[in-house]
Amino acid sequence: MFLALITFGSNYEAKSNLVKALKALNQQVQILAVSPVYENPAICKTTATPYLNGACLVKTSLQALELHEQVLRPIEDSLGRIRGDEGKVKCSIDLDLVLYEKQVLSTPNLQLPAPDILQYAYVAVPLGFLVPDWIHPITKQTMAEIANRFSQQKATFYHQVEVNEAIGASLRDAPRTLLRFAIAAELSAHTLSTMKPIQPWHWRKLPLFKLNGAQVFEALFLNFRDVETLQGRSPQRIATLLESPVTHSTHLARYSICAGSPRLIEGQQRLWTPPLGDILCFLRCLLNSHQDEDASMKAQSIVPSELPFTGGWLGWLGYDLAWEIEQLPQHKVDPLPFPIAYWYEPESFAVADHQQQILWLAATDLAQLDLMQSQLEQAVKQRETQNLPQDVKTTPVTCIFQMSQEDYIAAVQQAKKYIQAGDIFQANLSLRFEAHTPFDSWSIYRALQQINPSPFASYWQTPWGAIISCSPERLVQLSGRQVETRPIAGTRSRGATPTADEQLAQELISNTKERAEHIMLVDLERNDIGRVCEWGSVKVDELLTIERYSHVMHLVSNVIGTLHPNYDAVDLIRGVFPGGTITGCPKVRCMEIIEELEPVKRNLFYGSCGYLDWRGNLDLNILIRTLLYTNMSDSTSEAIVWGQVGAGIVADSDPQKEWYESLQKAQAQLNALNLALDISAKYRQ
Structure with missing residues (x-):
């Protein structure tokens, strides 16, 4: 079976003829979805009646020429279309095959992709609305990017007409809902089967009692049987904590979000792991399947509108999502067990407002709310300091790096050659390490x-293991239409005394190399969000500030903008992913070089995790300072842990210094694993 896109148009008894044409078409192919229908003036005759135009996504077993000659032309003939009537005032029906899989074809009767896609708004706009992520086989642009070329024209001579329901109602075997981004209806059909409206939440407002996010999570959702008993090997319960434990920044540390296991609908968990190739389309289907939620859900008067998460989905996007966004070479394998993408809708969750000292509980039934409140009250009564792993020196553990010092230095030198040749300005090269530990993931x-409190920390219990992250960096946030990204570039060790610490901070902020590298990456981020933001709205509201953490300090900036009305959260992800600070500049060429020089695929490392709110809000971190944790075989009480650290390489980088900077960034993670970072550690050759 093949996917194809067909455009349709009529300016003579248009509504009636379009319905007849689509009914006839649906008898010979499977219509998966129909775009909105637009009215636009006739091009050939200024006195002609305006046209109604749209597009539909179909699935067929026919080849492209067969579909064109055996289906579309006979339908046109049956509705009175006369060949060669393009210049006439009246056109009963026009059906054109414009895209067929990735096929490029040029015959006297059919060209694929159709040239009209690049020439006319009445073709590009419906396609951009229906299948924005479909890539043009020749120009390599997405349909959304092509449609956006016509945004100015669309504002003056396009307006959507209300015939969608009439057309949709005529398609007995097609979806009744006209999905905005329907390509995923075919590629992710298994996910759409459970996409039903979110059940309205029951909410409860409680005092926070000065609990941090981890304490709330531990009381409500942590499954101790999974994290305490490695010998049990039972599947881990699904639970998530997105925590802001830092105390020095109210703006970044106001909220923590924690959630339990996925909702069940008709016995199926609302949990998805879409494969590479349809991840963004899947997210669009999630988001757009809830655009028209019940008024009862939207009218949650008890819940303040500024609450960042009021229901939706929690999940991650691995770095390897980049292969869905860009045309990149694939040289390396991925040895890790975690899926590239993972999203789920929780049955219950809690949002802690640390500034107001309020805890918001949400659940799909009142009994669950009562249970959550009872668990929380018990935790407050029994609260005590958490026991952290002790006796750091008593458990000998081997740390294995995926590259030797010599191999890493060679990779840095090769990256510098690419810089000298003019391929790139800067690249981030990373180093993976692996260790075994007897400790459970929650203790780590x-x-x-x-050791290292950070504003974008997270902990995930999943069927594949645990994700343990103390990330200091936000990839992107979308709140309403306001976009924010917060790049970090430039690192120094902390000083032993306040005076030494301040001297190091001043040295970092005044260092010409660090400033140049940082500003270059800020400019990259400005460009990335500028792709989807309103013209003139992108600004740097914080430039070259110092943020301090346990072992290191960073140069940080903040870039803001206003999302263009034509775009949504998924467009924003496409525009900024992966973060420029963990690839380099220019981004695509750097990713090609990273694939060449690093020994394995990055998997989740340097991807992102966070939430997508049903209102369209989004907040994603960058998965740095992150550990991936999974149990080993049943015969051992140990678990295996992977981490990844890196450094930004520029023209005058010292390869030896970059190696030590990477090890320095691993220090806090290794301390938590009871490892003393030793440069003489065993290397994997």
């Missing part, structure tokens, strides 16, 4: 939280 997370 709590240790990291104490």
Whole structure:
């Protein structure tokens, strides 16, 4: 079976003829979805009646020429279309095959992709609305990018007409809902089967009692049987914590979000792991399947509108999503067990407002709310300091790096050659390490939280293992239409005394190399969000500030903008992913070089995790300072942990210094694993 896109148009008894044409078409192919229908003036005759135009996505077993000659032309003939009537005032029906899989074809009767896609708004706009992520086989642009060329024209001579329901109602075997981004209806059909409206939440407002996010999560959702008993090997319960444990920045540390296991609908978990190739389309289907939620859900008067998450989905996007966004070479394998993408809708969750000291509980039934409140009250009564791993020197553990020092230095030198040749300005090269540990994942997370509190920390219990992250960096946030990205570039060790610390901070902020590298990456981020933001709205509201963490300090900036009305959260992800600070500049060429020089695929490392709110809000971190944790075989009580650290390489980088900077960034993670970072550690050759 093949996917194809067909455009349709009529300016003579248009509504009636379009319905007849689509009914006839649906008898010979499977219509998966229909775009909105637009009215636009006739091109050939200024006195002609305006046209109604749209597009539909179909699935067929026919080849392209067969579809064109055996289906579309006979339908046109049956509705009175006369060949060669393009210049006439009246046109009963026009059906054109414009895209067929990735096929490029040129015959006297059919050209694929159709040239009209690049020439006319009445073709490009419906396609951009229906299948924005479909890539033009020749120009390599997405349909959304092509449609956006006509945005100015669309504002003056396009307006959507209300015939969608009439057309949709005529398609007995097609979806009744006209999905905006329907390409995923075919590629992710298994996910759409459970996409039903979110059940309205029951909410409860409680005092926070000065609990941090980890304490709330531990009381409500943590499954201790999974994290305490490695010998049990039972599947881990699904639970998530998105925590802001830092205390020095109210703006970044106001909220923590924690959630339990996925909702069940008709016995199916609302949990998805879409494969590479349809991840963004899948997210669009999730988001757009809830655009018209019940008024009862939207009228949650008890819940303040500024609450960042009021229901939706939690999940991650691995770095390898980049292969869905860009045309990149694939040289390396991925040995890790975690899926590239993972999203789920929780059955219950809690949002802690640390500034107001309020805890918001949400659940799909009142009994669950009562249970959550009872668990929380018990936790407050029994609250005590968490026990962190002790006796750091008593458990010998081997740390294995995926590259030797010599291999890493050679990779840095090769990256510098690319810089000297003019391919790139800067690249981020990373180094993966692996270790075994007897400690459970939650204890490691709590240790990291104490050693290295960061504003975008997270902990995930999943069927594949645990994700333990103390990330200091936000990839992107969307709140309403306001976009924010917060790049970090430039690192120094912390000083032993306040005076030494301040001297190091001043040296970092005044260092010409660090400033140049940082500003270059800020400009990259400005360009990335500028792709989807309103013209003139992108600004740098914070430039070259110092943020301090346990072992290191960073140069940080903040870039803001206003999302263009034609775009949504998924367009924003496409525009900024992966973060420029963990690839380099220019981004695509750097990703090609990273694939060449690093020994394995990055998997989740340097991807993102966070939430997508049903209102369209989004907040994603960058998965740096992150550990991936999974149990080993049943015969051992140990678990295996992977981490990844890196450094930005520029023209005058010292390869030896970059190696030590990477090890320095691993220090806090290794401390939490009871590892003393030793440069003489065993290397994997």
